[in-house]
Amino acid sequence: MKIRLAHLWNVGTTLLVLGLLCAAAATFMLTTVNNEANSHQRAETAAQLLSAQLTTQLAPYRNAAQKLAQRTAEQRLLTGKKLVERASILDAKGSALPRVLKVRLVPAGTSKRDSALPEMTYVCLDLLERSERGENVPKLELHLPETPSEHIDVFAPIVDSTNPKQVAGHVLLNIDPSVVTSVLAGLPAETGYAELHQPTPQGQALVLASGGDPTLKISTPAIQHPFPDTGWTLAIWPAHRVNTAMAHNTGLWLAMAVLAVTLLVLSLAIPRRMIMSAFQNDSEVMTAMFNDIRNGVLMEQYPFRLDEFRQLAKPLRTSGEAMLEHLRSLEKQTQTDVLTGAATLPYFTSRLKRIFQQAQTGFTSALLLADIDQFKDIVAQQGPTGSDRLLKHFAGQLIEAVRQSDVVARLEGGRFAVLFPMADLKKIEPIVQRLRTHLDLAFNSGKGAPTPFTWSAGLTVITA
Known part of the structure; x- marks a missing residue:
């Protein structure tokens, strides 16, 4: 309707x-x-x-x-x-x-x-x-x-x-x-x-x-x-006419007062109820429409009860995919470091809080902190361009070495962190060993021969 x-x-x-x-x-x-x-x-x-x-x-x-x-x-x-x-x-x-x-x-x-x-x-x-x-x-x-x-x-x-x-x-x-x-x-x-x-x-x-x-x-x-x-x-x-029947008959005006209050309440309640019912129905339809936009499947018509929502849904349906794509792009920018491709510090902080909450329920996770040794000296020797290449090289190798469910984040300077959700030391031992043996300890600084560097790390278990 x-x-x-x-x-x-x-x-x-x-x-x-x-x-x-x-x-x-x-x-x-x-x-x-x-x-x-x-x-x-x-x-x-x-x-x-x-x-x-x-x-x-x-x-x-x-x-x-x-x-x-x-x-x-x-x-x-x-x-x-x-x-x-x-x-x-x-x-x-x-x-x-x-x-x-x-x-x-x-x-x-x-x-x-x-x-x-x-x-x-x-x-x-x-x-x-x-x-x-x-x-x-x-x-x-x-x-x-x-x-x-x-x-x-x-x-x-x-x-x-x-x-x-x-x-x-x-x-x-x-x-x-x-x-x-x-x-x-x-x-x-x-x-x-x-x-x-x-x-x-x-x-x-x-x-x-x-x-x-x-x-x-x-x-x-x-x-x-x-x-x-x-x-x-x-x-x-x-001298003033006294109608004793009217003076003592309060039932009539009281009934009129009750009727007036009832009509005033209905004048607000009935339209409000109809509008709220229509809004509830249309909000469910709007939710279904946005789910369809997210899934890439759109219907020709949606059963809106308010014509105003029907007119509003046309441009929403037309520009829905573009809007979602833009939101995904913005979300990715807030979660990913532009230089290294690793997770940002705010995103890492939010994931770490979630790990601590999971630890209270009995789930074990691990945290690896890795630092590029003498990073400030490397910045002074190689300049901003060379140090940026080192950061990209080191972050890329960390991302390739860990699992897809793990989170590699750049904290500050040459310091990185790796979160291993739902993993104890036995599960991440092969990953750590792979980092020790297969990580390339030289990077292309853009000045000729590869430049060597070293890194150090610490590993801890997050549990209740």
């Missing part, structure tokens, strides 16, 4: 674009989720702030009722003998706090309603009676809404000093509903819209107070925030 880089580019680009689009969609969804979560948090904060303001506004009345209940219990003001003291305290307490419509001390068991404004109806009496029985009742409650007696009851139980478990009565503060309505009325429209609800016996929500932009009630879902120690609920419609 042929593979075109243009096709790979199209596949990779398509997957990359799809991955980037999914990543953009996931980013947009994550941003939306964060914005919705922030809007929800702002709405919750606004509800908590309003609740704190209401608590702060009502705290003085609740504290006053509790202090008055404690004082009443300590001074026993509920007894009939202390009517004057009781009246003066109630008048002082009523004038000390703003928006207090009336202060009452209601003895336990009172069942008669009080028609003085604001009226104390049977609803108020029922609330106090349930408190006397120890039931959990709201400490704040709106009574008689939209009537002249409209008020909020704030009460505190009066505990009998002699019997802490006995409720002797209640302090009942009737306060103006404007204490609450003023807080919500000051809510800015840009914050949202809020209502304070009180449940009715029929299960409906009675609106105690409201403030802000009421149009938000139609278009924005409300956030419910219960008011502590009461039956009231603070409902707030934030």
